[in-house]
Ligand code: ADP
């Protein structure tokens with residue numbers, strides 16, 4: 142039974158790569174790291190009820206489990222090559238595994254990522270994916286390189302995924318005119334797009350980089366701690382989708398953009414003299430990019446409101462909204 146599930150996963154995710162010497166089916170995969178490349182590896186686990194709501198479609202779970210990991214590679218400026226998939230399933234539900242593998246494969250295929258092994262066990266639903274990618278020696282993007290005077294930028298729009306999660310309950314009727322806007326936000330929650338092309342384009346350009354999984358304030362905060370600097374953000378500059386702005390008032394949309402997790406956009410810093418080039422490079426890739434603030438001396442992230450006053454972004458504001 143388990144063998145058939147693994148065989149099905151293997152079929153659905155098949156991806157020929159010369160550097161996979163031994164893939165699914167033996168006791169371990171054997172992989173050839175290309176000469177002159179460093180290996181970047183990351184692992185993330187999604188637990189039902191914690192990282193995705195109960196009832197999320199299997200294909201969405203498969204996509205997202207890979208996407209959050211590819212986002213980590215993107216934030217390092219690495220190109221993906223291989224993955225491992227550890228599945229814990231309450232029962233051997235073939236249709237569920239099939240859907241999960243299809244969602245995984247749909248994202249893996251355009252990136253030529255090969256699933257080379259994994260593990261399948263019984264227990265509460267949880268999915269771990271480990272990814273492996275390549276980066277030229279010394280070129281990995283890190284959190285610790287931000288310097289005073291650097292510009293702070295983000296890709297895409299912020300707050301959509303958290304708003305999508307909020308919009309899941311209570312469900313709107315299908316004939317509600319806001320339903321399609323909500324669909325967009327829920328798609329952003331369930332099917333994040335890892336910014337891999339942007340990540341590799343930022344090699345040698347960005348001074349620091351992180352992907353936004355826990356919210357802009359939290360993740361930019363990590364960059365500040367690692368770099369020993371502070372950051373100032375302008376609320377008026379935060380890129381927000383038209384769906385977010387249509388469904389929430391200014392205060393709500395701002396809260397999602399600052400504190401909402403799960404967007405998987407990149408937040409990065411660039412020395413002022415390279416700013417225009419980097420913006421042009423990412424735009425050419427079709428990747429939205431917005432300057433939202435600057436790196437300053439000190440510590441922590443401060444946000445200037447649209448009225449020019451510093452905002453106090455405490456947890457109470459979030460809870461009031463949620
Ligand atoms: P072992 O007992 O040697 O670990 P398994 O029965 O766990 O063997 O796995 C058999 C093969 O199937 C291995 O190559 C393993 O990597 C692969 N495999 C198991 N589960 C998965 C999965 N969920 N996704 C991809 N490959 C898997």
Ligand code: MG
Nearest residue numbers: 168259260261
């Ligand atoms: Mg095993």
